[in-house]
Amino acid sequence: MDTTKYTHRSIPKISLKNFDSSIDKITEELVAAAETDGFFVLVDHGISSAEIEAQFENAARFFALPDEVKSTVPFSRRNVGWEKAAQIRPSTGVPDQKESYQMQYGAAMDGMWLPETTLAGFREQSLEFMQKVQAVSERLMVCFARGLGFPDRYFADYHDITKPNIQTVLRLLHYFALDPAQPVPRDYFRAGAHADWDFLTLLFQRPGQSGLEICPGREAFTAFGLGDVWTKVEPAAGEIVCNIGDLLMSWSDDRFKSTFHRVKTPSDPSVDYFGPRYSMAYFNQPNTDCQIQGPLKKYPLVTGSQFTEAAMKRNYSALEAKKAEVRLEGVRGGYGRCNDLELRGRW
Numbered sequence: 001m002d003t004t005k006y007t008h009r010s011i012p013k014i015s016l017k018n019f020d021s022s023i024d025k026i027t028e029e030l031v032a033a034a035e036t037d038g039f040f041v042l043v044d045h046g047i048s049s050a051e052i053e054a055q056f057e058n059a060a061r062f063f064a065l066p067d068e069v070k071s072t073v074p075f076s077r078r079n080v081g082w083e084k085a086a087q088i089r090p091s092t093g094v095p096d097q098k099e100s101y102q103m104q105y106g107a108a109m110d111g112m113w114l115p116e117t118t119l120a121g122f123r124e125q126s127l128e129f130m131q132k133v134q135a136v137s138e139r140l141m142v143c144f145a146r147g148l149g150f151p152d153r154y155f156a157d158y159h160d161i162t163k164p165n166i167q168t169v170l171r172l173l174h175y176f177a178l179d180p181a182q183p184v185p186r187d188y189f190r191a192g193a194h195a196d197w198d199f200l201t202l203l204f205q206r207p208g209q210s211g212l213e214i215c216p217g218r219e220a221f222t223a224f225g226l227g228d229v230w231t232k233v234e235p236a237a238g239e240i241v242c243n244i245g246d247l248l249m250s251w252s253d254d255r256f257k258s259t260f261h262r263v264k265t266p267s268d269p270s271v272d273y274f275g276p277r278y279s280m281a282y283f284n285q286p287n288t289d290c291q292i293q294g295p296l297k298k299y300p301l302v303t304g305s306q307f308t309e310a311a312m313k314r315n316y317s318a319l320e321a322k323k324a325e326v327r328l329e330g331v332r333g334g335y336g337r338c339n340d341l342e343l344r345g346r347w
Helices: 020-037 049-063 122-148 154-158 246-251 304-329
Strands: 013-015 039-043 079-086 098-104 168-174 189-192 200-205 212-215 229-230 240-246 261-263 275-285
Touching: 013 020, 020 122, 020 168, 039 098, 049 098, 049 122, 049 168, 049 200, 049 275, 098 122, 122 168, 122 200, 122 275, 246 304
Parallel strands: 013 039
Antiparallel strands: 039 240, 079 098, 098 168, 168 275, 189 261, 200 240, 200 275, 212 229, 212 261
């Protein structure tokens, strides 16, 4: 029986219309959203609903291929490639039931694209879409830089996708369909509770394919979440759902909030979506040599690669702690509570 507690939270909807002439108002709205729940929705951002749906169709073409074909571009240490039921959250201790394909810019993708004879036009269309999302991201970065008292291009220059050491990626996601007539296994999770550890995530959801939920409450990027009361974030055509990552939370001296979220495993056929779920997440991750420190210098200065390394260590420690808990006490109820720390091993 699902005992999840829910509450209504008003997630800000921010328009980027007339960005240049409205930047002061947009900055004010973005900063207010970042300081509270750390989630907001973008409209009038310049990417049409048709362009978003076309990339969803592109993703669906990839995932429809046989596993033996997708496995020719396996997930690698370069943080790109395909994986299936492989990402384990410390909040659950078991793999998320999904598959994903992660794409980056430049040399990181050498040998990681399927050939044109297998998937015609996929590479060109995906890179074109990524460029459009990057343009939206950079507008947001200017606003956040202003909000923190940095020069306008401070964050955008650290996310220069023409540099060889950029880490920004687009992840295509496919969550597997479930039979609503059959009970869902207790240890089955679409995406366990976690906080992103990138700078900023831009998420595209396909209309009618619900499941995303948020649980605010963290006051420090290294701390556990608080509480276990969730809010549903329903998908809508053309909208981009954005959330602050741990890196920006640290960079803002914990002023901006990185919020726990999950993709709920359906349990009630009368309210939950059991079909296949597609989403696309653009994870803004800066150059490895960037200098990360907030204006108040709450945390020591670290490079982009050092921040990533530390996040990996916290993720590994949290995962090992969850495995030990499972070994000692068995699989228990309550997994997915947002006070189970998760710092993503892959962003």
